[in-house]
Amino acid sequence: MSGEGRPGGAADRRSRGGSAGFAVLAALIGIAAGTAGFTFVYGHGGSYLHDDPAACVNCHIMDPQFDGWLRGSHRSVATCNDCHTPKPLVAKYVTKARNGFWHSFHFTRGDFEEPIRIKPSNRAVTQARCRSCHGDVVAMMEPAALAPVDCLRCHATVGHAD
């Protein structure tokens, strides 16, 4: 079980995440009060914007994925954002802002559907990221003339061990 080495680490990350979590919540009450969403997502100390998975586990709702990631094959090679935000810098922040906004929004409203499932747009972002790291490995599988392969049909668990 690849995650075993790090449970302590997991705990730290959570507790560190804790305070930031409040920041997010605080920010969101603001949103509810009607202030522009983006400013707030940027506003909460930017913890949502750097690549530390702790930023994601600010929300206990992300815990299952975090735990899965700890046990997964990519723990030591890719962070959440490596797979969930596009590479080009601008696009990366747009996506983060968008997800950050919506996740925060839904999180406070609690009106999201469960089990949480990756949205098609974000699934596409993720698959593009697979390729940015594994482009060479899969080059042969995806000749120009052929439709792209759905990596997740077979590799759905690489990011998060079941």
Add this chain to the structure above:
Amino acid sequence: LNIFERKQEARTPFFQVAEVTDTTEDPAVWGQNFPKQYERYLRTADQVRTRFGGSEAVPRTPTEADPRSVVAQSKIEEDTRLKTMWAGYAFARDFREERGHAYMLEDQTFTERQAVGQPGTCLNCHASLAVVYRQVGDGDMTLGFERLNAMPYEEARRHADRAIACVDCHEPVTMRLRVTRPAFLEGIRAWKAAVEGIEDYDPNRDATRQEMRSFVCGQCHVEYYFRGEGKRLTYPWTNGMRADDIYEYYQEIGFKDWTHAITGAPVLKAQHPEFEMWNQGVHARGGVACADCHMPYLRSGAQKISDHHVRSPLLSIDNACRTCHPVESEELKQRAERIQVNTARLRDQALDALVDLIEDIGAERENGRSDAGFEAAVEMQRRAQFYIDFVEAENSMGFHAPQEAARVLGEAINYARQGQVALHAPDFSPRIVPRPSEDRYSVAAAGD
């Protein structure tokens, strides 16, 4: 925003060493461009046995008539009940476990089943024909198909040089998959129209890449019959693809493969309905293609390739199953074998029931019986036999659709034993169940 699409444009076309066109039949030439696929493709000559599949290399002394020095084990010797089921038909003479693609042409050429004189139609699934069709048809593929079907086997055989090759599954250069068998083009079009109400379906135009990963196999791994004078290769799918639907189809056109030697029943032979059975399983529902399991991706050097050593996935479980099922290989093997053993157990009971029925009818026939009870028994044999063969001939021993295989065998047992009852009980008339798409449950479903 669509980073995804942008990625696609970035993808490079294949670098060609040797020029390959629509008329390049020799896989060695294609192999210069794709040495890894070619190398694996050649490996289909390997013979390894699994519990219910693979194949065993059985040495034999070559003869004038049959120069093969190695064949696969004989299924009719391993289970002689099959000889009773096929009494009077060529299969009772010679029927072996199938082996790798490398052998398809020679195994067909030299099987003793040729003794009865076969049509050119046989060739459709046993040779590289993508180029041949056009040659024989003066550029017209369908015409070539019709001409080959109409020839005696020996004559058609002269047009074929080798087993299936790259050109039969791929477009040159792009390497896009393609269906090259007219029989499948016609069969799937008829099925889409009759069952799904989709007119003028053309897989080469309308199928997704993922669908093609099964369609290329469905060209040959299917149930078939020879239609009419021209011996046109035909796939009997217009009622659907389940055993019951196909039996119904044969009833409607009043078809029989041969007259049973012991009972005189007009009987049918089912053959390798892998595509049809797979369609009934949860893997197909989950979008899992033949190639996903039988040609799994394989890391070769810096890249992943589709393993062109087409074979039993149980010989490569790590690649064939484990990316989707993160479970130990040994456990996956046991799950598969457990399904197969359950199927084999039921298959045994079904075959015993059928043999009992055949012997009973045979005895009564000696006594010159021909009343209603006798006729009913004969009809039950025809039905039971087809159902059993549908699972027996399907080569995964139930794996492709575990519950469906068990259901079909269960119904076969019901028909075989009812045949015996009809023979011995004065006025018993067997209960025949409507096919699934028309039974009380589907009707209810429609009503839902």
Add this chain to the structure above:
Amino acid sequence: LNIFERKQEARTPFFQVAEVTDTTEDPAVWGQNFPKQYERYLRTADQVRTRFGGSEAVPRTPTEADPRSVVAQSKIEEDTRLKTMWAGYAFARDFREERGHAYMLEDQTFTERQAVGQPGTCLNCHASLAVVYRQVGDGDMTLGFERLNAMPYEEARRHADRAIACVDCHEPVTMRLRVTRPAFLEGIRAWKAAVEGIEDYDPNRDATRQEMRSFVCGQCHVEYYFRGEGKRLTYPWTNGMRADDIYEYYQEIGFKDWTHAITGAPVLKAQHPEFEMWNQGVHARGGVACADCHMPYLRSGAQKISDHHVRSPLLSIDNACRTCHPVESEELKQRAERIQVNTARLRDQALDALVDLIEDIGAERENGRSDAGFEAAVEMQRRAQFYIDFVEAENSMGFHAPQEAARVLGEAINYARQGQVALHAPDFSPRIVPRPSEDRYSVAAAGD
């Protein structure tokens, strides 16, 4: 095991509002500490029908003898063939679709099956007894169990106040799951020893948390019989848990539930073998527990709780299935129903075969027949009937183990129809197949 870990939700020690001890039977008190679980637990009184499960609320006019104003639909009226199968037994009088846990005690108390006079043993699975056992046994649980079994139902009934409650599945304070039914403790210990060679097994000490998530259900959702004078509740598992193993067990001890009214056959009644059937399916192999599907995690505010509204998972597919299967709910529903329809179709054929056999034997019996053929037919009825009932009484209509359910029905058909043949064909002797653990395949496997 993966699923086990995924199900490990963060477990902070529980905050106690009300004090709860081993003798606190009233769920309302536990409910003060866990209002959400309690609230959902009360919902087991809801009645909603699914295609093959759930239950329908059927209004009735209360009577002196039976004050219930609502019951579930009658299965014997929906399918009268069941009355023929159970002719002469209380089940032919009253047998309904089962409904939620809230009704377990009253449904047992007022079923017409009580008319024949039942033992206190019945109570073990229909009431909250964790506290009662000790009271009746003067502090000794097993003694309490034995005393309750030995009482007439009415007497035992006076000791029970309510349907299953928190205390029957949980330790107080820690809320750890526990097995409180002596019959399961004895049954699983005997099974572990005989089948797995593990001596002195105690689930409360040796089981993993994930195993307990099925064991708590396996206390009641199992096949059983009353052993000896003391009417000791016993689970017949020492040969294994498959239909064939349990039938073999009853053969060895020469057990019968009743004598069939039409045929005089010494027959058996199978009852709700959910635990046994589930054990044969791929879900169990994958470590998926009863609670994973029937008590899925449910978000309630900031927390996730186990949904204590125990019911059909097809009424909560999003929580019950989609966490593991990233597929649309409608598609999952169809996959499940497809399995159920296949099972139902085979069940129909098996019941028809059985009814045909029973009528045939009945007729011959009138003629006072009693030769070998007649005896063979009677034996076939006993066997076929038990196999059919094993699937019929299992309440998932095959879902828990799709292929196994189909296999068992297929073999049942074989026995029922062979019974007819034995009756009508001079010297036909039915073929009885060794149980799976002893057939040619398992032997081969051992040899592997």
